[in-house]
Amino acid sequence: MTQTASTPASAAGAQASGWRQARYLLAENPVSAMAFVLFALILLLALFGPWLVPYDPLATYAGEPLQAPSAAHWFGTDNLGRDVFSRVVVATRLDLSIALVAVALSFVFGSALGAMAGYYGGWIDRLSGRLLDTIMAFPLFVLAMGIVAAAGNTVENIVYATAIINLPFYARMARAEVNVRRNAGFVQAARLSGNSDWRILALHIFPNTLPPMMVQISLNMGWAILNAAGLSFIGLGVRPPTPEWGIMVAEGANFIISGEWWLVVFPGAALVLAVFTFNLLGDGLRDLVDPQRRT
Amino acid sequence: MRVSNKLKLVLLRLLQAVPALFGIVLVSFLLTRALPGDPAVYFAGPMADEQSIAEIRQQMGLDRPLPLQFFSYIGDLLQGELGQSISTGQPVLTELASRLPASLELTLFALLLSLLVALPLGILAATRPNSWVDHLCRVVVTAGVSLPTFFTGLLLLYIFYFLLGWAPSPMGRLDFAYLPPETVTGSFVIDALLAGDPETARAAFAQLLLPAITLGLFTLAPIARMTRAALIQVLEGEFIRTARAAGLARRKVLYRYGLRNAILPVITTLGMVFSFALGANVLVEKVFAWPGIGSFAVEALVVSDYAAVQGFVLCMAVLFVLLNLLIDVIYTLVDPRVRMES
Numbered sequence: 112m113t114q115t116a117s118t119p120a121s122a123a124g125a126q127a128s129g130w131r132q133a134r135y136l137l138a139e140n141p142v143s144a145m146a147f148v149l150f151a152l153i154l155l156l157a158l159f160g161p162w163l164v165p166y167d168p169l170a171t172y173a174g175e176p177l178q179a180p181s182a183a184h185w186f187g188t189d190n191l192g193r194d195v196f197s198r199v200v201v202a203t204r205l206d207l208s209i210a211l212v213a214v215a216l217s218f219v220f221g222s223a224l225g226a227m228a229g230y231y232g233g234w235i236d237r238l239s240g241r242l243l244d245t246i247m248a249f250p251l252f253v254l255a256m257g258i259v260a261a262a263g264n265t266v267e268n269i270v271y272a273t274a275i276i277n278l279p280f281y282a283r284m285a286r287a288e289v290n291v292r293r294n295a296g297f298v299q300a301a302r303l304s305g306n307s308d309w310r311i312l313a314l315h316i317f318p319n320t321l322p323p324m325m326v327q328i329s330l331n332m333g334w335a336i337l338n339a340a341g342l343s344f345i346g347l348g349v350r351p352p353t354p355e356w357g358i359m360v361a362e363g364a365n366f367i368i369s370g371e372w373w374l375v376v377f378p379g380a381a382l383v384l385a386v387f388t389f390n391l392l393g394d395g396l397r398d399l400v401d402p403q404r405r406t
Numbered sequence: 407m408r409v410s411n412k413l414k415l416v417l418l419r420l421l422q423a424v425p426a427l428f429g430i431v432l433v434s435f436l437l438t439r440a441l442p443g444d445p446a447v448y449f450a451g452p453m454a455d456e457q458s459i460a461e462i463r464q465q466m467g468l469d470r471p472l473p474l475q476f477f478s479y480i481g482d483l484l485q486g487e488l489g490q491s492i493s494t495g496q497p498v499l500t501e502l503a504s505r506l507p508a509s510l511e512l513t514l515f516a517l518l519l520s521l522l523v524a525l526p527l528g529i530l531a532a533t534r535p536n537s538w539v540d541h542l543c544r545v546v547v548t549a550g551v552s553l554p555t556f557f558t559g560l561l562l563l564y565i566f567y568f569l570l571g572w573a574p575s576p577m578g579r580l581d582f583a584y585l586p587p588e589t590v591t592g593s594f595v596i597d598a599l600l601a602g603d604p605e606t607a608r609a610a611f612a613q614l615l616l617p618a619i620t621l622g623l624f625t626l627a628p629i630a631r632m633t634r635a636a637l638i639q640v641l642e643g644e645f646i647r648t649a650r651a652a653g654l655a656r657r658k659v660l661y662r663y664g665l666r667n668a669i670l671p672v673i674t675t676l677g678m679v680f681s682f683a684l685g686a687n688v689l690v691e692k693v694f695a696w697p698g699i700g701s702f703a704v705e706a707l708v709v710s711d712y713a714a715v716q717g718f719v720l721c722m723a724v725l726f727v728l729l730n731l732l733i734d735v736i737y738t739l740v741d742p743r744v745r746m747e748s
Contacts, residue, residue: 241425241429244425244426244429245426245429245430245432245433247681248426248429248430248723248726248727249430249433249681249719249722249723249726250680250681250682250683250684250685250722250723250726251681251682251685252682252684252685252686252688253684253685253688253718253719253722253723254433254719254723256688256703256707256715256719257434257437257715257716257719258437260437260707260712260715260716260719261437261438261712261716264707264710333551333552334551337554340554341554341555341556341685341689344554344556344689344692345688345689345692345704345707346704346707346708347707357554357556360554360556360557360560361556363560364556364560364693367560367563367564367568368563368564368567368568368575368576369568370564370568372564372568375557375560375561375564376561376564379554379557379560379561382554382557383552383553383554383557386551386552386554387548387552390548390551390552391548
């Protein structure tokens with residue numbers, strides 16, 4: 112795989128066979144195919160949600176609070192008479208963007224740190240190892256709580272906290288993947304033809320670490336969504352009138368013991384569906400990338 | 407010879423926890439100094455003028471260089487000084503100490519519960535690939551990592567409290583009708599049994615069951631998955647084939663040779679499981695109004711009681727390091743190969 116990727120002539124052929132393999136695997140594994148469909152749906156809702164919903168997610172209709180699901184209000188209404196369906200759909204964008212930005216940040220910084228540690232070794236490796244060990248010495252969700260509490264209770268800080276607690280996973284993976292290729296044949300060839308260390312690292316080694324990284328990103332997205340929703344469930348980050356799944360579940364929690372289940376179940380189910388999709392997607396991507404680990 | 411060798415390894419492992427502890431203390435120091443705005447302004451209160459802020463700054467030692475502040479912070483920690491909780495007016499250490507038993511009771515019982523389910527599930531799934539147990543295991547594992555604990559908790563509450571009426575109302579560790587038992591272990595269930603009061607023990611257990619199941623469902627997934635994967639890998643080993651060919655009983659091959667080796671990676675995953683469990687603990691405590699350190703921290707967060715939150719983070723991290731230490735010590739004692747590596 113590394114060889115085909117590094118020779119441009121066969122790249123087109125590899126890509127075509129990659130597509131064929133992807134199609135074969137999707138036909139073979141309907142669960143992954145379903146995950147891709149769900150992913151497309153979630154993406155659609157995140158992009159166009161605000162224009163698709165029947166009601167304004169923030170508008171309160173005092174006349175009809177706490178109504179059970181009906182034809183007019185598919186997911187019922189909350190204690191202020193707001194339409195739960197509209198709120199759940201509109202929340203998709205915020206939940207997804209928090210997770211996406213957080214994962215992107217930890218991917219960029221984590222893999223840069225890990226790649227340098229794996230390539231150069233020595234004090235960079237030891238220092239970054241210490242840093243990552245220190246992060247991992249905390250229960251991760253608790254560390255995120257501490258960071259948000261210290262840095263201030265805002266959505267941006269939720270993003271940074273989620274990025275920091277996910278950093279070690281990317282850094283360790285990048286370090287391991289770079290380390291095994293540090294003296295591979297194609298790297299030595301690149302070195303002999305006069306490429307600088309940075310160029311080799313960025314253009315020759317790093318692209319080879321991307322396939323396992325993509326799997327990690329997909330699995331990590333689900334976990335990042337859970338984390339962000341958990342933080343807003345305990346009252347961090349997102350402020351009340353804003354529709355967001357975690358805070359909607361928290362608001363609905365007061366009504367579950369009196370039987371108004373729809374306030375909790377629909378945003379919760381949306382959350383589960385999103386996390387589930389990314390987990391399945393990660394498993395599907397892993398099959399594509401690494402046939403040996405197929406189960 | 408063998409025993410002293412293991413003892414040396416255990417002691418070495420204890421020493422290795424020191425850098426982790428130092429890192430935790432450093433991070434929690436930085437977090438207390440990173441309070442939004444100026445900590446002195448924050449602690450002086452909203453009515454303070456320039457002069458009293460300066461006084462507070464000097465009093466707290468915030469005008470000194472950071473390394474010096476760090477040393478006095480360590481000094482405070484060694485004396486158990488974590489500051490005052492603004493919301494309750496009590497020292498943070500007292501608050502945490504009085505609430506820790508509730509959290510430990512919940513977390514440990516949940517872990518026990520998930521181990522009791524996950525290990526047999528993983529073993530059955532590994533020994534019967536593609537049977538219904540295997541499929542069940544896969545479903546449980548996938549659902550377990552996708553379900554947010556606070557959502558599962560609320561669903562269970564709706565079903566078992568509102569619809570079926572089996573569970574007591576989610577109002578903490580014990581119904582108001584009962585008096586808490588005298589503290590011996592800190593666990594209400596065990597203490598009530600020790601005091602010879604089965605009725606109170608039953609009531610405390612009823613309160614404990616639903617939150618523990620919620621937390622247990624969450625930690626079940628990684629344990630079951632690891633047990634299955636590790637056992638499948640071990641059972642493919644040549645020494646297992648040899649044992650089978652030599653005519654050893656199926657049971658003996660599985661438990662004595664298979665499981666003993668497969669349990670090692672499972673013990674290693676427990677570290678990650680603890681990390682998840684301690685985090686999820688906060689959410690479960692909030693859902694069930696469980697009076698542990700997690701719900702204390704959530705209440706403190708709402709009123710911006712920073713000293714309490716930082717004390718909580720530090721307490722959880724230390725707990726996590728201790729649990730990991732315990733796991734490593736068990737690993738060292740269980741693994742027959744560790745001896746040779748030294």
